[in-house]
Each structure stands twice: as structure tokens, then as C-alpha cells.
Amino acid sequence: GQNIDQPTEMTATEGAIVQINCTYQTSGFNGLFWYQQHAGEAPTFLSYNVLDGLEEKGRFSSFLSRSKGYSYLLLKELQMKDSASYLCAVLNYQLIWGAGTKLIIKP
Amino acid sequence: DTAVSQTPKYLVTQMGNDKSIKCEQNLGHDTMYWYKQDSKKFLKIMFSYNNKELIINETVPNRFSPKSPDKAHLNLHINSLELGDSAVYFCASSQPTDQSSYEQYFGPGTRLTVT
Numbered sequence: 096g097q098n099i100d101q102p103t104e105m106t107a108t109e110g111a112i113v114q115i116n117c118t119y120q121t122s123g124f125n126g127l128f129w130y131q132q133h134a135g136e137a138p139t140f141l142s143y144n145v146l147d148g149l150e151e152k153g154r155f156s157s158f159l160s161r162s163k164g165y166s167y168l169l170l171k172e173l174q175m176k177d178s179a180s181y182l183c184a185v186l187n188y189q190l191i192w193g194a195g196t197k198l199i200i201k202p
Numbered sequence: 203d204t205a206v207s208q209t210p211k212y213l214v215t216q217m218g219n220d221k222s223i224k225c226e227q228n229l230g231h232d233t234m235y236w237y238k239q240d241s242k243k244f245l246k247i248m249f250s251y252n253n254k255e256l257i258i259n260e261t262v263p264n265r266f267s268p269k270s271p272d273k274a275h276l277n278l279h280i281n282s283l284e285l286g287d288s289a290v291y292f293c294a295s296s297q298p299t300d301q302s303s304y305e306q307y308f309g310p311g312t313r314l315t316v317t
Contacts, residue, residue: 126304137292137308138245180243186304189258192245 097121099193101183106199107173115168115196117183125186129157129168132195133179141168141181175200205229206309208293214315215283223278223312225293233257234276235306236268237292245292251276283316290314 098120107113119127126145130138144150144159144166156169168181180195206227215221227234235258236248250258254270265281276293293309 128305137310138306139308140305143305182245184245189247189250190304190306192247195243195245 097185097187097191099183099185099191101181101193101196103194104197104199106201107170109173109175109200109202111173112169112171113173113198115170115181115183115198117166117168117193119164119166119183119185119191119193121185121187121191123187124161125188127157127159127166128184128186128190129155129166130182130184131179132182138182170198173200175202206293206295206307208291208309208312210312211310212313212315214317216317217283217285219283220279220281221283221314222280223291223293223314225276225278225309227274227293227295227307227309229295229297229307231295231297231307232273233296233298234270234273235294235296236276236278237294237308238262239290239292239311241289249276249278280314283314285316288314288316 100118129141132138142157149158154171159166178200180197182195183193184190209224233252235250239245248262249268251270267279270276290311290313292311294306296306298304
């Protein structure tokens with residue numbers, strides 16, 4: 096079967112660092128995506144990993160371990176505007192989506 | 203300029219009615235998708251079209267019928283609407299010439315409420 100797990104909700108403080116984990120079990124793997132979705136809006140692309148390791152893009156970084164079926168999204172210097180849902184998606188022959196992690200930022 | 207647009211943004215209708223949602227992309231992409239996002243926020247793919255041809259048709263009721271008049275448009279027609287159809291429907295497009303191009307660009311969504 097196809098399964099992607101993420102925590103349902105996380106809370107962090109403005110200016111801090113937060114790590115959102117994603118574990119997956121899929122019949123195939125051609126890459127892993129992270130998307131951000133603000134309430135009432137469409138998902139927008141954040142990152143793509145296909146090889147093991149860390150990809151850094153400004154305040155956001157994404158890590159992948161294919162042998163462990165594991166990825167995380169690291170957000171640094173949190174800002175209030177980072178309050179959103181973060182969706183992990185695995186590319187098999189199509190994108191398989193996790194349910195998303197709602198991140199709440201407190202002042 | 204909006205890359206992926208959908209109309210209408212909001213749709214409130216009664217059970218049993220038939221309705222359509224339209225989607226257009228001006229990115230020149232070959233592949234377009236319809237997703238359903240329910241109240242629990244799961245994004246579930248419904249259909250995928252590549253160059254006007256259906257390539258993915260997940261298990262959805264046959265009351266849902268996509269139509270692609272050209273590769274820039276993918277419309278969704280829903281017959282005999284039911285309460286469980288209430289959700290946000292997203293259109294998306296991509297140009298998967300290589301794996302990283304599976305990045306999908308989403309429209310703003312259509313919030314369908316069936317009463």
C-alpha cells in the first residue's frame with residue numbers, strides 16, 4: 096500500500112527553529128516534495144529531494160533518507176507568516192500526498 | 203498574470219443539481235490534474251490529463267466527468283451532486299519533462315458546498 100505520515104499539528108515560537116517530519120511507505124519512489132498551504136489558499140511548492148541529504152533554500156531546508164523512508168522540513172528564524180500547513184508528497188507514478196502538518200507560530 | 207485559474211471560486215448548490223468547474227493554465231504545460239481536498243485536508247487526486255488524454259482516473263464516482271477541450275483547459279462536470287461532494291477542488295498543472303518538473307502549480311481552488 097501507499098502511506099505517508101506527518102504529525103497533525105505543531106506549535107513553535109517566532110524566531111525559533113522547527114522540524115516537520117515525514118515518513119513514507121510507497122511501492123515506488125521518484126522523489127519527495129514539500130508544499131506550503133496557507134488557510135484558504137492553494138498549495139505552493141517549497142522543495143524537491145530525490146537524492147539522500149540536505150537541500151537548503153534560504154530559511155527552509157529539506158532532508159531525505161531513502162533507506163529510512165524519511166524526510167524532514169526544517170524552518171529557521173520562524174516568522175508569523177510561516178503559520179500554514181506543510182504537505183509532504185512522494186512521487187511514485189503520480190504524487191501521493193500526506194495529510195499535512197498544521198504549524199502554529201506564537202509570538 | 204494568473205498561471206492556473208479556476209472558476210467559480212465559490213459554488214453553493216443543492217443536492218441533485220449538475221454543476222461544472224472550469225480550469226485554465228497559461229504555462230504551456232502538457233499535464234493537468236483535478237484534486238479534491240476534504241475537511242480533513244487530504245489532497246486526493248481525481249484525474250490527470252496529458253495533452254488532452256486521460257492518464258489517471260482514480261476511483262471516483264462516475265458522476266464526475268472531466269473534459270479537456272485543449273491542453274490549456276481541463277473542466278470538471280459533476281452530475282447529481284451529493285452532500286459528500288462538498289470540498290475544495292483544486293486544478294493543477296505540470297510539465298514533467300524530468301522528475302523535478304513534477305512540481306505542480308495549483309489554481310486557487312473552488313469551494314463547493316452542497317446543501
